[in-house]
Structures are given as structure tokens and as C-alpha cells.
Amino acid sequence: MSLLLKGADAVLEIIGGILFLIVSPASVSRLVATLTQHELSEDPHDLIAVHLRDAVGHFAGARWFGTAYLLSHGFSKIVLVLEIFRGRLWAYPGMLLLLTLFVAYQTYRLSLGFTVGMFALTVFDIVIIGLTWREYRRQRLRLG
Numbered sequence: 001m002s003l004l005l006k007g008a009d010a011v012l013e014i015i016g017g018i019l020f021l022i023v024s025p026a027s028v029s030r031l032v033a034t035l036t037q038h039e040l041s042e043d044p045h046d047l048i049a050v051h052l053r054d055a056v057g058h059f060a061g062a063r064w065f066g067t068a069y070l071l072s073h074g075f076s077k078i079v080l081v082l083e084i085f086r087g088r089l090w091a092y093p094g095m096l097l098l099l100t101l102f103v104a105y106q107t108y109r110l111s112l113g114f115t116v117g118m119f120a121l122t123v124f125d126i127v128i129i130g131l132t133w134r135e136y137r138r139q140r141l142r143l144g
Contacts, residue, residue, distance in 0.1 A: 002131035013074030020067040032056040092136035
């Protein structure tokens with residue numbers, strides 16, 4: 001189950017990276033403005049709507065970083081998940097190392113400036129590290 005979750009997450013990251021490439025910042029800005037217009041007309045201080053509008057303002061500056069980050073994160077996880085499916089135990093420590101490096105970097109980025117997206121990705125990766133560690137221990141015990 002955790003392996004499917006890792007694979008699905010990797011595919012979503014690749015899709016997200018591709019979307020970062022092909023969707024213009026102006027399109028995202030218009031979409032968020034349209035989606036939040038009604039809510040902000042009723043409550044100009046709505047937490048989610050205000051946060052979305054603030055986040056979209058940073059989209060243009062983060063576009064290339066987001067693309068590179070999501071694609072590298074997604075593709076590397078796909079490779080490791082496929083190797084785990086093939087029964088190659090070395091892929092578990094590889095996945096743990098990769099995710100630990102990503103979490104370290106994400107923590108560094110969060111220390112420079114908090115974003116909900118980076119925080120959510122970091123928490124998700126920490127959960128995946130825990131699941132991967134548990135699965136690795138289980139596989140090693142099974143194999144003796």
C-alpha cells in the first residue's frame with residue numbers, strides 16, 4: 001500500500017512539474033481570481049482565499065524552480081518505486097536517502113521563507129520516509 005502511495009505521489013509530482021511548464025502565471029492568476037472573487041466579496045479576510053491570492057503572486061518567480069524540483073523529485077521516486085517493485089532491496093535505502101536529502105533541502109527552503117506547499121510536501125515526504133523504513137524492515141525480516 002505504501003509503495004502505491006509513493007508511486008501515485010511521484011506521478012502527481014511529474015504532472016505538477018509539467019503543468020508548471022505549460023501553464024502561464026497569468027492563466028493561474030486569472031483562475032485564482034475567478035475562483036476566489038465571490039468568497040472575497042462576502043468576506044474580504046477569508047483565510048483560504050487570501051492565502052491563494054498571495055500564493056499565486058509568487059508563482060511566476062517559483063515557476064522554473066517548481067518545475068525542476070517536481071520533475072526531479074517525481075522521476076527519481078518513480079525509478080526507485082519501480083526498482084522496489086522488482087524486488088531490489090537496495091532501492092529502499094536509496095529511497096530513504098533521497099527523501100532525507102529532499103527533506104533537508106525543503107527544511108532549508110522553509111527556513112528562508114515559509115510556504116504552505118513546501119511545508120505540505122515536507123510533511124508528506126516525512127510520512128513516506130516512515131512508511132518506507134517500516135516496509136524495508138519488514139522486507140529484510142521476511143528475507144532473513
